[in-house]
Amino acid sequence: MDLVYDANSAGHQSRAEVNPSSILVKSRGPVPNYEGVEQIRRPVGDDPSRGPPRREEPLQEYDDDDEELKYGAAHVIRLFVPVSLCLLVVVATMNSVSFYRTRDLYLVYTPFHEIDPNVGTKIWNALANAAILLSVIVVMTVLLIVLYKNRCYKVIHAWLIMSSLILLSIFSYVYIVEVLRAYNIPFDSITMAFIMWNFGVMGMIAIHWKGPLHVQQAYLIFLAALMALIFIKYLPEWTTWVVLAVISIWDLFAVLTPKGPLRILVETAQERNEQIFPALIYSSTVMYTLVGMARVDTGSQGGRMSPQSPSNYSRVSGEGGFTREWEEGIDARNAARSRAMDSNSDASRVPPVRIQDPNFSNQLRDDEEEKGVKLGLGDFIFYSVLVGKASSYGDWNTTVACFVAILIGLSLTLLLLAIFKKALPALPISIAFGLFFYFSTSEIVQPFCDTLNTRQIFI
Amino acid sequence: MDLSKVNNEEKLKLCRWYFKAGFFCLPFVWLINSIWFFKYAFLRPEYDEQKSIRKLVIWSAIGALVWAIAVASWVTTYQTHRVAWGEFGDWISVVTPTGSA
Numbered sequence: 062m063d064l065v066y067d068a069n070s071a072g073h074q075s076r077a078e079v080n081p082s083s084i085l086v087k088s089r090g091p092v093p094n095y096e097g098v099e100q101i102r103r104p105v106g107d108d109p110s111r112g113p114p115r116r117e118e119p120l121q122e123y124d125d126d127d128e129e130l131k132y133g134a135a136h137v138i139r140l141f142v143p144v145s146l147c148l149l150v151v152v153a154t155m156n157s158v159s160f161y162r163t164r165d166l167y168l169v170y171t172p173f174h175e176i177d178p179n180v181g182t183k184i185w186n187a188l189a190n191a192a193i194l195l196s197v198i199v200v201m202t203v204l205l206i207v208l209y210k211n212r213c214y215k216v217i218h219a220w221l222i223m224s225s226l227i228l229l230s231i232f233s234y235v236y237i238v239e240v241l242r243a244y245n246i247p248f249d250s251i252t253m254a255f256i257m258w259n260f261g262v263m264g265m266i267a268i269h270w271k272g273p274l275h276v277q278q279a280y281l282i283f284l285a286a287l288m289a290l291i292f293i294k295y296l297p298e299w300t301t302w303v304v305l306a307v308i309s310i311w312d313l314f315a316v317l318t319p320k321g322p323l324r325i326l327v328e329t330a331q332e333r334n335e336q337i338f339p340a341l342i343y344s345s346t347v348m349y350t351l352v353g354m355a356r357v358d359t360g361s362q363g364g365r366m367s368p369q370s371p372s373n374y375s376r377v378s379g380e381g382g383f384t385r386e387w388e389e390g391i392d393a394r395n396a397a398r399s400r401a402m403d404s405n406s407d408a409s410r411v412p413p414v415r416i417q418d419p420n421f422s423n424q425l426r427d428d429e430e431e432k433g434v435k436l437g438l439g440d441f442i443f444y445s446v447l448v449g450k451a452s453s454y455g456d457w458n459t460t461v462a463c464f465v466a467i468l469i470g471l472s473l474t475l476l477l478l479a480i481f482k483k484a485l486p487a488l489p490i491s492i493a494f495g496l497f498f499y500f501s502t503s504e505i506v507q508p509f510c511d512t513l514n515t516r517q518i519f520i
Numbered sequence: 521m522d523l524s525k526v527n528n529e530e531k532l533k534l535c536r537w538y539f540k541a542g543f544f545c546l547p548f549v550w551l552i553n554s555i556w557f558f559k560y561a562f563l564r565p566e567y568d569e570q571k572s573i574r575k576l577v578i579w580s581a582i583g584a585l586v587w588a589i590a591v592a593s594w595v596t597t598y599q600t601h602r603v604a605w606g607e608f609g610d611w612i613s614v615v616t617p618t619g620s621a
Contacts, residue, residue, distance in 0.1 A: 241615040248615045249598045252591060259548035266541070266549070271521040271534060273556045 136434040137472045139345040143282050144471060147441045148464055150286040151293075151449040160239040161294045162453050168295045170194045175297040187299035191307045194300075198308070199322075202315065206322045209329060218269070221340040225268055228284050229261045236287060268340050281343050285438050289445030293453065301450050302496070308443055309492035316486040327484040343441065345433040434475065440487040444471075447495040451503075458510065459502045466498035467491045523560065531560055532569040539576045547587030554581035 155161055167174055170193050173186035208217050234257055241248050267276040268284075296304065315323040330337045444467045452460040470491025478485050513520065523531060538553035554577045561574040602609040610616060 238615060245617040246615065247599065247602055247613055247617045249595075249602075249612045250614050251612060252595055252598070253614045255545065255591065259546055262541075262544075262546055263548050263552060267552075273552065274522060276552060277521070 136345060136478075137475045140434055140436055140471060140475065141468060143278060143343060143345075144436070144441065144444060144468070145464075147282045147286050147289075147445050148448045148467065150283070151289050151445040152452045152460060152464075154236075154240070154286070154290055155293065155449045155452050156455075158239050158243040160243070161290050161449075164294065164297070166295060167297060168194075170197050171295075171297055171300055173297070173300075175299055183299050187297070187303040190297065190300040191303040194296075194304055195307050195311055199311070202322045206325050206329075209326060217338065221338055222265070222269055225284065225340050226261070226265065228287055229264045229280075230257065232287050232291060233257065233260065233283075236290070277339065278343060281340075281438060282441065285343075285441035286445055288438075288442045289449055292442065292446045293449045301446065305443060305447055305492050306496060309486070309488040312439075312486040312488040316484055323486075324484060337435070340438075342435045342437050344435045434478070436487055440491075443488055444491060444495075447492060447499070451495075451499050454503070456503065456507060458507055459499060462498040462502040462506070463495050466494035470494040523556065528567050528569045531557070532572055535573050535576045539580055542580060542583055547584045550580035550584040550587075553577065554584060 171190040172193070173190050175183045175186045177183065177186070205217065205220075208220075234253075237253070237256070238248075263272070263276070264280045266272050267280050292304075293301065312323075315321040316327075317324065326337065448460060448463045448467060451463040470493070471487065473490050474485055474487050523534075526534070535553060535557050538549055538556075542550035542553065557573055557577045561570065561577040564570065598609075598612075602613065
């Protein structure tokens with residue numbers, strides 16, 4: 062449920078990117094065959110105020126930030142596409158398949174069904190439902206963290222495989238059948254079995270094993286959309302809105318507080334130089350956190366940087382290839398971030414035990430260009446729940462308003478990500494905007510438009 | 521998973537794995553295989569494993585095509601004969617269309 066920007070590799074790489082002046086780049090070691098690429102893209106004479114051996118610090122700071130924001134912009138677009146696709150799937154389904162609009166059954170977690178017409182009772186029911194659902198989510202998250210901390214990877218994988226299997230089989234089947242039913246298309250069981258088998262197996266391969274990135278992303282988007290549709294269908298009316306609000310507050314807490322479970326998850330993953338499980342998170346590119354770190358170590362300690370001037374050498378700290386001034390720079394800018402950095406450099410001091418396969422690190426050397434942003438699938442799900450729910454009332458103004466609100470929130474979050482460079486909760490801003498836009502559009506703008514329409518006033 | 525980061529040997533292994541998996545009535549896996557490895561089978565300068573990859577890609581594509589034709593013809597038969605088949609037609613239907621008002 063959070064947005065991860067790989068602080069180690071990305072921050073470090075973007076730094077290298079800023080300094081095409083070759084000596085400094087070389088002194089950093091970790092970026093061996095990088096300079097060539099860089100100089101093609103960015104002419105050396107680009108910045109006249111920058112002498113090759115040493116630059117003025119403030120300017121460089123500024124440049125750094127600038128560059129990071131540029132990355133942020135690229136990432137905004139990279140995430141807009143999948144999020145929009147997910148929302149589109151949900152909205153299209155909500156508008157064409159009546160199955161997901163009708164409420165007949167409810168989840169076990171929401172025992173109060175808001176049948177009572179009294180508003181007070183409804184609110185009370187919704188709050189109770191949301192509290193129960195939230196506690197289920199909290200328990201599950203904590204369980205996941207405990208398992209992860211104790212390295213019970215098998216259990217977690219089994220869990221994730223089970224849940225994705227259920228989604229890819231039963232719920233996909235229900236989805237396909239309902240879509241066919243909505244369009245009144247006859248379908249035979251043999252072809253259905255064949256399609257389900259192919260779809261499910263390919264999904265499992267792509268998500269949990271090796272598959273083309275696009276296929277994996279497509280499957281993850283589909284799973285998120287499916288999960289959102291399930292939430293929309295099986296949650297009572299008011300509960301959905303309360304759940305959205307409560308979950309984004311929980312997200313804020315879980316990612317930002319020092320003992321928040323999602324923060325622990327992200328930090329542990331960075332410490333261990335691992336990727337977070339692919340079934341939980343959408344990556345805009347393939348991330349190689351592992352070697353991002355490993356390269357840093359081999360670079361700063363290995364013989365790669367022998368031909369460098371001593372003054373440059375002094376700038377390189379042994380800790381994960383981050384230069385000292387840079388670490389201080391962070392300290393100045395943001396205390397929390399520096400804490401994260403400390404823990405990272407701690408991790409990188411546990412040296413390159415992890416790179417056992419030399420091929421692997423070779424493959425990764427040329428992958429500087431790939432810095433990805435990761436968005437938790439939970440974020441996709443709740444974004445879609447909001448927009449899908451908004452569209453379920455059949456009002457396009459509201460739907461579009463919520464869609465725009467979600468995207469604005471996402472870009473703001475990405476902006477903050479570029480500034481803070483640590484895992485951030487992606488729900489709060491987007492959902493807050495979404496809820497605000499939803500209620501203001503449906504309660505104020507829509508009646509206003511209706512009145513204008515009925516009175517035939519054109520503005 | 522990004523293929524350009526993987527060495528050729530690994531590519532061949534993966535391609536072969538996908539090809540074998542396709543035999544379990546999984547033409548979709550073949551389809552993905554042939555698309556995924558197409559670039560490495562035909563558009564790259566020659567390397568040792570390319571011949572085998574090319575063969576696997578071609579056969580995967582053929583397999584997927586054969587399956588596609590088979591499924592398409594079956595679906596056509598079903599759609600055109602469902603009513604004529606009567607009870608059997610209903611029995612194999614997951615979704616039976618209802619009349620519309």
